[in-house]
Amino acid sequence: MAAAPRSRSLFLGLLPLLERQAVVLALQTETVGGLILLAAAVVALVWANTPFSGTYEAIRDFHFGIPSLGLDLSVGHCTSDGLLTVFFLVAGIELKRELVVGELRTPATAALPVIAALCGMAIPAALYAATAAAGGGSLGGWAVPMATDIAFALAVLAVISTHLPTALRAFLLTLAVVDDLGAILIIAVFFTSDLNPWALTGAFTGLILFYVLQRQRVRGWWWYLPLGLTTWALMYNGGVHATVAGVAMGLILRTTREEGEKASPGARTEHLLHPFSAGVAVPLFALFAAGVSLSGDALGKVFTSPEPLGVVLGLVIGKILGIFAGTYLAARFTRAQLNPDLAWADVFGLAALAGIGFTVALLIGELAFPTKEVNGHVKAAVLIGSVMAATLAALLLRRRNTVYRRLYEEENLDEDADGIPDIYQQSGPADTGRQDGQAG
Structure with a gap:
């Protein structure tokens, strides 16, 4: 008797209601922050290319x-560190x-986004290394084209007015989260210098x-704010990039709600800091990091020097190849079935959108190329590569906007006005299958 075929899980299907609500809330803040980020980048570019550049x-x-206290920082370093x-x-x-209650909580659901993100980091890095090696350039910038800027990407979606389904946006968000983890590990491991053991010991003690x-369920900002600032300062003086302290504290915060709590400590902290991060911190960093010369000579260097050319190719070509190929192969390997309402062309467009590597790419560029001239060319490459990726993604995604609009309207239809979209109250096998969400 032949064995029964394995059931195929649904990829990019309808998200579970609670997860969808959390994703929509997070994406709203990121979209507004992304629009402010775009404005800050434009101001920086205009300001740096006028007579007032001095x-x-x-x-x-x-x-x-x-x-x-070892904290003599410039305004630029204050924004980046x-x-x-x-x-x-x-x-x-x-x-x-994501690790506790989201898409990364089980190997089955984590497989697709993690494999896609890893391929989306590895291929751009390899493409940069090949380009730099072929042109006799420095291999030090291999990590620059690896990151995805979720805020910038969502701002592009807002500008081009696409109704991208929540599942696609959530998949992009998960990719960016894994990218951020990869970026912080790279910064911590490869961009440390002049380590101070005593300061690092103090930071780890903090x-x-x-x-x-x-663990003791101690509440009160007056405990955590001074401790966080002290840990940050010790990490900075320890020779490890100070942002490592931020991601470490974020990972320590509890994200599950206990009995009697309206929200977990992680949720409360995120609710408090996310608007500041998206609307103030990242735009201010962009304001003082994106101000590069866009003269004819500088633009020419982007496409003739191996380092900036490798960055552009990594963002525009490497990201698409890595994420699309990684997603497709992972889906085949895990026997995941693509949502029948979508097509692989949608994943391809999303992969192009992930080539926007603005914020973290600029940060790693600063660390990898401290020399002002090369750093300026690499920053220009990040800007140009991100704009090229955004333009390509806009063209690809706008072609499918009719489909996206229909799915968006289905997702949000609430005829009985009970606050729950009607699609979550349907019954039947079709609805049950769509409830699987993003499975791997």
Whole structure:
């Protein structure tokens, strides 16, 4: 007797209601923040390419702080080492939630987004390395084209007015979360210098104390804020990029709600800091990181020098190849069935959108190329590569917007006005199958 065929799980189907509500809330904040981020990047570019560029550089390079504590930072470094710590703290909370209650909680659901994200990091890095090696350039920037900027990507979706289904947006969000983890590991391992064992010991002691306070269910910002700032300062002086402290604290925060709690500590912290991260911290970083010269010579260097060319190719071509191929092969390997309302062309468009690597790519570019001239060319490459990826994604996704609009309307139809979309109250085998969400 022949064995019964394995059932095929649904990929990019309708998300479970609670997960959908959490994703929609997170994406709303990211979209608004992304629009502010776009505005900040435009201001930086215009400011740096006008006669007032000297003022821009003077403000960016102005130093302040407490030198006796090893905290004499420029405004630019304050945004990259300080404000971006808040961004990575929120990213750490999002990753913890994904690991505990989200798409990464089981190997079956995690397989597709994790494999897609890993391929979406490995292929751009390999493409950069091949380009740099062929042109006799530096291999030090291999990590620059690896990251996806979810806020910038969502801002592009808002600008081009696509009604991308929640499942596709959630898949993009999960890719970005895994990307952020990869980026912070790369920063921690490959971009450390002049390690100070005593400061690092103090930083790890602070993280242990943070963990103990969480385990003992201690509440009150007056405990955590001073401890967080002290841990951040010690990490900065320890020679490890200070943003590592942010993601570590985010991973420590509890993201499950206990009896009697309206929200978990992670959810409360994310609710408080996410608007600041998306609307203030990341845009300010962009304001002082994206101000590069776009003269004819600088633009020419982007396509003639191996390092910036490798960044552009990694973002525009490497991301698409990595994410699409990784997703397709993982789906075949795990026997996942693509949502019949969608097509692999939708995944291809999403992969193009993931080539927008603005914020973290700029940060890693600063760390990989401290020399001002090369750093400027690499930053220009990040900007150009991100714009090219965004343009390509817009063309691909707009072609399918009629399908997306229909799915969007089905997802949000609530004729009985009970606050629950009608699609979640349907019965029958079709609905049961669609409830699987993003399975791997």
